[in-house]
Amino acid sequence: MSRALHKDVAIIGGGLVGSSAALAMRRMGFSVVLLDKGFCGAQASGVNYGGVRRQGRPPEQIALSQRAHAIWPRLKDLIGIDGEFLRSGHLKLARTEAEMTSLEAYAARVADLGLDLELIGGNQLRERFPWIAGDVTGASLCAGDGHANPRLVSAAFAHAARHAGVDVLEHTPVSHVEKTLDGFHLSAGSNAEIKAGFVINSAGAWAGPFAEAFGEPVPLHAIYPSMIVTEPMNVFMNVNIGAEGGGIYARQVERGNCIVGGMRGEPLAEPDFSRPTGSGAVTIMNRAAALFPALRHAYAIRFWSGTEGEMADRNPVIGFSRTTPNLIHAFGFSGAGFQIAPGVGEVLAELVRDGESRTPIQAFAIDRFARTTQGSRADNEPELKKREAAQ
Amino acid sequence: MALLKRLSRHELPLVPFTLNGEACSGRAGDTVLTAILTQSDRLRLSDFSGDPRAGFCQMGACQDCWVLTSDGGRVRACSTALKPEMSLRTITEPRS
């Protein structure tokens, strides 16, 4: 027997974006169904690095990022756990003069946006962060940034949404979605038939086909950021570390484990899952041991990697469909979605309620690709390399 | 103090090593685990509660017998052979 649901909003994808949107909309009084093909938060939202970072984002993302920034310290009230959120600060290292110049230029560009960046020279850096080794030219510190535990945060948002009255259907992949006269009709799982006034496409790396079904193909492809985790160590790393030019990012959790990333994994035969490569993991382990002398003798005890959707220009798609009324897209966070996701959830709820958001999102319109002349990924390659640091 | 009790191999050559700075000796053919636990009753403190641990599986599976060397290195005691003049440290302070 089929299960019929009639809701104000159907959300495809129970990652952090979908589940925070579900929670926000439910609290506004909408009836919501949240659909995930697996467990909520099991993909990019749950297995990312865990950086809660505004620094390094392109200026057009900062307003959204600031909105999310205000949410992170309130997690306990919002979802019942603090998600191990630590406002440790985010320290972005420059290893060459050119990288330092780049950090300075970024600081100038975002000077009026409230990040309160502090540029630190080499000598001062060695004094304040003596646990960082070697030839570091300088750094940029964003004291208000931090890190959190993605495994816990994403699941807790979905849990809170369920608790608030959202119908959360896990292991329920959406097989068909179409516009009807008065809204949408979705078929999901083995027997769910859903009518909804709005549809949110927050399906992450799997969002492309849903956009395409409504005549909006997007340059979205899957990436597989991978991390290594050390055994628990005495706590020495008191700030979330990034690097201009990329190649390494690292944080240490209160329990002592260090999480270090900077390389990509590869997909498995079952494409929902990916795995770090052996050589990539060794590269990251070696880099970590070289940059942090406290890790010289440490052991790596596990690796992980996740599947994330990356856009050609590394900016997400957020906003109304240009082809279909009451369809809203929110995907393609390109490996940098964790921090802003709770803010995106609020924005999506405003879009449903008000038809617009008080936070500017024009830069993330889905038709920006149609407007440019088929900008290929290859054309953007140098810029992308530079922005690997955004990890 | 010792946890393990030697029943045989009493005649094998002595192998000198230090444990937390104290001069000790084991026997040729000892693992680091045997060498330490025939003098002491612990190898490490657990990571979170700081409770004493002294290995468990002795076959390299449980990872509960990691000890330190004085140069900061780490060895899994059950699967590391004792070598002369090893300078070993059991983990005696809770993690900071």
Place this chain on the structure above:
Amino acid sequence: MSDAIRPLIVGAGPAGIRAAQTLVNAGVRPVVIDEAPSSGGQIYRQRLVPDERSAKDLYGSEAAKAIALHETFAQIRDRIDYLPGTLVWNLHDKAVDAVTGQRTRRIAFSHLILATGATDRVLPVPGWTLPGVFTLGGSQIALKSQGCAIGDKVVFLGSGPLLYVVAWQYVKAGANVAAVLDTAPFSAKFHLLRGLFAQPSVVLRGFRYAAELMAHGVAVRFGVQPARIDGTTRVEGIVWRERGKEHRLACDAVGYGFSLRSETQLADLAGCRFTFDTRDRAWRPERDGAGRTSVSGVYIAGDGAGIAGADAAELAGERAGLALLDDAGLPADHARIGVLERKLASIQHFRDILESAFPFPEAWATSIADDVTLCRCEEIAVGDARAAARDQGISELNRLKALTRVGMGRCQGRMCASAAVEVLASTCGRSPDAVGRLRAQPPVKPIPLEVAAEGEAA
């Protein structure tokens, strides 16, 4: 010598050695990687240096088999590429990453035989992390390899044939064994009478062990429910219930275990399909009677393919070697294949009987207290897992790991996953097979950050 294929064997215990011998006899030169410094596996583990004890002292009734296996390895040693002291920590795309000390290298293979063995299956009891508590296998290694007893006054606890074997070996070596506490009722042992036809020598040996233990004044108790291991910084005693009555015995060491669990991480990384084995109460790689897994060119033999013991491991290793030869288009002795399969079938039948005689303590999951440590690496309590399962509606093991850290520590669930399955299944009202299994991720065991990568081996 055939250069067309380049098989890799992981593990140099009974299964791995017989597999290697089979390939060598056919003119094939396999790579053999083993974590231990010398061959033999756990059961026929060799000492680091010789001592005054004979093979009979070390291996008892199995001495002849141990000697034969070690001799076989010595004979093929120059005709294999042997990498002792080496951990395979990753496997992908017809190649493994293997670390020796601080050096790691990538080794490609055409065929893979996994002979990764097993470790003790343990279930937490209060006090199980105290110094002086070891697994049964660990207790045996202390004696065999190191000539040590795990204490001055030892109690052995649990279920499975190893319980009696180790206790008997301790007594023979002159150790003071205070008691053998069998969690199975005495009545379960009547199942062994059925085994008299299948494996009479094994069954009679088992009875002899029990009789000799009692003759040496060792208290052998049946139907025991472990209550706790006492002690503040090390073992001081053990408390158990027997027919509703509580007993305490002072001791300074406890060796315990509940049969064995297969090491299957590499099979998982290889992409092998798994099946739930109701007899082992665990997931194991699917295999045919020859050891072929669901992945072409990947074979599995020995206790890593499901618990069947050392004799079966030797037969299965040889059988997998012959299957590999056959699949590679090389001559394989088909008469021998028939013999091996008949012997293996007979042992499998006997294992069913053994499982009835040494049943899994199913009541453990519901009776274990909330405050007992479930995951000894991350120090997560049984109650934490139960609460997460209840409050967050968790009914799948990887989800439990993600939300509670059970199985996330240094040992990657080797010591706690069997118990976590039982706790999760009993809490959410499912059967153990319905809560899934931990997905393997590299590294299979911890590896040093400063590991140096070498080029791919030829």
